[in-house]
Amino acid sequence: MVGQGQIVQVDGRRLRVTNLDKVVYPATGTTKGEIIAYYTQIAPLILPLLDGRPVTRKRWVEGVGTTDAPADAFFTKQLEPGAPDWILRQAIQHSDGPKEYPLVEDVPTLVWLAQVAAIELHVPQWRFAPDGLPGRPDRLVLDLDPGPGVGLDQCAEVARIARGILTDMGLDPFPVTSGSKGIHLYAALPGEQTSDEISAVVKELARLIENDHPDLATSVMSKAVRGGKVFLDWSQNNGKKTTISPYSLRGRAQPWVAAPRTWDELDEPELAQLDLDEVLARAAAGVDPLAALRPLVAAPASAPPRHRASRHPRSAPAPATARTATATVAALPRCSPRTVRPVWRAP
Numbered sequence: 001m002v003g004q005g006q007i008v009q010v011d012g013r014r015l016r017v018t019n020l021d022k023v024v025y026p027a028t029g030t031t032k033g034e035i036i037a038y039y040t041q042i043a044p045l046i047l048p049l050l051d052g053r054p055v056t057r058k059r060w061v062e063g064v065g066t067t068d069a070p071a072d073a074f075f076t077k078q079l080e081p082g083a084p085d086w087i088l089r090q091a092i093q094h095s096d097g098p099k100e101y102p103l104v105e106d107v108p109t110l111v112w113l114a115q116v117a118a119i120e121l122h123v124p125q126w127r128f129a130p131d132g133l134p135g136r137p138d139r140l141v142l143d144l145d146p147g148p149g150v151g152l153d154q155c156a157e158v159a160r161i162a163r164g165i166l167t168d169m170g171l172d173p174f175p176v177t178s179g180s181k182g183i184h185l186y187a188a189l190p191g192e193q194t195s196d197e198i199s200a201v202v203k204e205l206a207r208l209i210e211n212d213h214p215d216l217a218t219s220v221m222s223k224a225v226r227g228g229k230v231f232l233d234w235s236q237n238n239g240k241k242t243t244i245s246p247y248s249l250r251g252r253a254q255p256w257v258a259a260p261r262t263w264d265e266l267d268e269p270e271l272a273q274l275d276l277d278e279v280l281a282r283a284a285a286g287v288d289p290l291a292a293l294r295p296l297v298a299a300p301a302s303a304p305p306r307h308r309a310s311r312h313p314r315s316a317p318a319p320a321t322a323r324t325a326t327a328t329v330a331a332l333p334r335c336s337p338r339t340v341r342p343v344w345r346a347p
């Protein structure tokens with residue numbers, strides 16, 4: 001039985017799925033079959049957010065384990081050797097040579113990823129440009145990580161502060177409860193600045209919040225100073241870094257999801273992470289707080305053509321060489337956070 005599985009037809013693709021009854025989340029009894037069902041049903045909401053981006057997977061081949069005994073997991077960049085040949089792919093040049101990443105643009109690819117226990121899907125904030133090279137970021141992310149003793153309510157408080165500043169910069173941020181411990185904020189960008197420039201902008205934003213609210217937040221990565229504070233991780237805007245995609249499942253003890261939320265929800269005292277059933281129920285009810293982000297994300301002015309992803313990757317020059325190390329806040333979208341006053345938005 002094990003390893004045999006069954007052949008399923010998904011949107012015209014034939015896939016072998018195995019061990020559908022295998023419990024992946026012992027705490028809830030959530031099975032591999034339920035994970036495949038989740039990704040199939042959430043596809044209309046997650047696919048536009050993955051479109052055109054290299055997807056790094058975090059895989060738990062023996063299940064996620066428990067809070068006390070989490071199972072081993074590993075990140076993979078290079079597309080697995082046994083992947084079906086119809087999975088779109090694109091190479092990125094790394095210091096140790098090119099790596100071919102999967103592009104996730106259809107339901108069969110999502111199902112295949114779930115089949116190989118790729119529970120978490122991580123992406124950069126840029127999409128491939130028409131020339132096959134990493135493009136300029138079309139969104140920014142600010143990761144609000146709670147330090148020891150900090151709850152989701154304090155993350156939400158800091159998120160509201162960041163919202164005020166970003167709004168004054170002409171941006172429209174959206175919160176995502178990360179499915180782990182914290183909150184991610186996203187805002188669509190016009191795609192004019194480099195990843196380094198956007199990183200510098202978000203770093204300034206983090207420092208501004210830290211200066212004005214030293215009791216609530218820190219922009220310092222050192223774990224020693226995070227106690228009682230929210231760590232404002234601006235660094236995930238680096239072109240070489242990735243963040244969990246909104247609507248991806250997480251490999252925590254509970255089957256939580258990186259779940260887009262409304263700002264009203266962030267004000268609720270009982271704010272908590274959402275699991276896959278809750279997220280599917282919201283999707284079925286038409287709740288999609290990232291809907292306003294999606295048109296910008298799915299169809300930027302410089303949208304690459306469909307099927308630009310070659311199955312025969314060409315080698316690409318190192319993306320790092322295309323970026324300058326001289327990013328300044330002068331390159332801010334619309335205006336500098338140094339010039340704006342934080343706006344406190346009462347719940």
Ligand SMILES: [Mn+2]
Pocket residue numbers: 143144145178182233
């Ligand atoms: Mn984080």
